Amino acid sequence: MDTIVYNNNILRKSTYGCIFQLNSDKTKIINAYSTRMNCSKSIGISLYKLRNLINSGSPYDNFYYMRYNNCPTNLVNDFIKK
Numbered sequence: 234m235d236t237i238v239y240n241n242n243i244l245r246k247s248t249y250g251c252i253f254q255l256n257s258d259k260t261k262i263i264n265a266y267s268t269r270m271n272c273s274k275s276i277g278i279s280l281y282k283l284r285n286l287i288n289s290g291s292p293y294d295n296f297y298y299m300r301y302n303n304c305p306t307n308l309v310n311d312f313i314k315k
Contacts, residue, residue, distance in 0.1 A: 251301035252287070255308070259297055262304070262312035272298065 252272040254264040266272035273283045276293065286293050287300060301309070 252283075253299050253301060253304050253308075253312070255297040255299055255304075257292065257295045257297070260308070262308050263296065265312070 250268065252266045252269055253262045254266070254272075254276075255261065256263055266275060269280055269283055273280045276283075276296075278286075278293065282293075283298065285291075287298050290297065
């Protein structure tokens with residue numbers, strides 16, 4: 234699935250598109266952001282810091298951030314069902 238709708242936002246599977254916020258053990262998607270800009274503003278960090286968190290796989294405030302295209306399919310499917 235390359236596109237989903239969440240909270241009236243279209244989330245696209247692309248390199249720079251949708252960002253998922255995962256719980257501390259990376260077993261559940263907590264939130265979804267349609268763009269990196271929306272995500273960085275929402276959590277109060279710069280785009281540069283967000284990019285580094287995503288690329289390094291490091292947590293921020295006990296959450297992990299992952300691009301849609303890198304997120305395991307089972308997590309995305311569970312998120313869509315909720």
